[in-house]
Amino acid sequence: MEAAMIPLIKKLGGLLADEYNLEKRVRKRVESLITELEMMHAVLRKISAKPAELFDEEDAVDAFIVRVEDVGHNRGSNNMKNRVKKFLKRATKLFTKGKALHQFSNDIEEAQRLSKELGELRQKYMSDADTKGNADAIDPRLKAVYKDVTELVGIDHRSKDQLRTMSIVGFGGLGKTTLAKAVYDKIKVQFDNVAFVSVSRNPDMAKILKKVLYELDKSKYATINEAARDNEQLIDELRMFLQDKRYLIVIDDIWDEKAWELIKCAFTDNCLGSRVMTTTRIAGISNVCCSSSDDIVYQMKPLPDDDSRKLFYKRIFPQGIKCPDELEEVSRKILKKYGEVPLAIITIASILASDGPDKQIKPKYHWDNILGSIGRGLEEGDSAKDMQRILSYSYYDLPSHLKACLLYLSIFSEDFELRRDRLIWMWIAEGFVQGGKKETGLFELGESYFNELANRNLIQPIDVDATADSALPVGIGKLTSLEELKGLLVDVKELGKLVELRVLYLYWNGSDESMYNSLVVSLGKLRKMQSLTIFDVGDARSDVSWDGWMPTPQLRYLWFKRCTTTLPRWVNSLSFPLLSSMHVSVDIVRPEVDIQILGKLPALHFFWLWVNKSQHTRAETFAIGPNAFPCLREYQFYGFIMGPSIFPRGAMPRLEVLVFSAQASDIVGGDLDVGMEHLPSL
Structure with a gap:
């Protein structure tokens, strides 16, 4: 529901423009509704940032929806949740219909009624949420109280008998707990006292500390769970117990840095060779656990x-x-x-x-x-x-904005490769990246989202490097069931035997004409191809047209980088009914022909066009048809000289991201009117 409000608020804001000439009564209602929706959106963002009480809760927003649902009192389709959903859906569609805007008055009144009811619930829910969220607050002063004396006086020397920590990090299901338990069972006989305790996502810190005490000495602390002690008292008890003992403690499944900082206060360094081991899914937490140069972070690798x-x-x-x-x-x-x-x-x-x-x-x-x-x-x-x-724990632990960014990746097909910066711009276009600090741009904020997902081991960034090490091995044609292939082109004829291939990423030397002819023949045999990337790594510019090859209609992703001088003749709507992403780098573009052909591709969502040689004719000839690019959401083009009215009314109705180059003289002179006012979704 939070995500649905973003475009609705923007479109309601558009209604206030003078060109719509709203009635005074309707205008005031729209202004009031925008204010209320903005408040509701802020509250939903605040709610979603609070931790869930139970593992099986998706997030706090779901709890809010449940409360809204209860207000319906079994009114069937008239309950609050359904009414809100129906209104959001109906209100969003209103802006695409051709009806008069003064007819929207009833819809505005309905929205105001809903927002009033939701506002009453909001105060009650936020009061409950604040109370629960502060139930187990961690005193930030504890860390300073128990800070090790060697840190306070700046002593760098550490003996082999000092306390050391090892942290095992990796995504869920890799076997971090299994590995930690195996090591624990093997070496625990070497220590006076041992404990293995799991923390989990929403820990009760007093219970965790009591459990550590019980594990260390079950007879002495048999009734510790019945004792009424706060965190500081429990930490004092632990430090006193451990001060003259060589101990091994495993803290399993840490999700929160603050939880670790509190637990860490209990571990006294008595120079008896004690060891602490932690497991976590979050790389940042493992680094915090292992703050000393002698500590070890062990990154779990996927199973070969x-x-x-x-x-x-x-x-x-x-x-x-x-x-x-x-x-x-x-x-x-x-x-x-x-x-x-x-x-x-x-x-x-x-x-x-x-x-x-x-x-x-x-x-x-x-x-x-x-x-x-x-x-x-x-x-x-x-x-x-x-x-x-x-x-699923890793997903449920995410804040709402990162959940949206992660779920967005599901729109891409399996094994689809996407550059990080393009993904971030897509997130921005969808409205997932919002509310950054004034000195932080949207892209930098989106970049922090990407890094956080990588830090939590939920996405795995990769680097593609065209070196000799990535050359296709001899006998590659024997792998007849292969579905994905990346490498430097060597044996082109063998490539045609891989009839099951769906993803192909190749580097080649375009100056070799014989290799080009063999490659065209091989590509013609790959009829299941869905993603094709060809990058020319030769010193000389490729001068081939690729007209001798007809791609498969199943193709969804096409990237030609430095490997053709002109747009191939087979680029048309009949050849590419499913193509959704296209990246092309050429030397020559026929603006009056090529752009019109590209504009008819029915499923194209993302399009990048680079023209390496400057066009000496002005962009009046570069005309986009009024109904061109019906599904395009991101358009980047470079190498054209900008001219007026490039974007006519009706073109690119869904475009959300536009990147282009322009001459400084056009901008200074104020002549850069390319018709962007005709792009309704930008």
């Missing part, structure tokens, strides 16, 4: 393919039985989905495991059903539910 396969088969087939040939393909596809995550492998394997007294292997159709269920959620057994719950 061979180990994934061994673990999968070992859990499914009885000892001595190999995977049947008919199950090889479906098992490979299952491992491709979840093969790097041990928890997922074990969970799926437990569903497929041979059962019954005769240990009979489950039929292939059962494996196919499991493969088909992976994308929409497994439903078999408690182990699958446990896996989903564990893996």
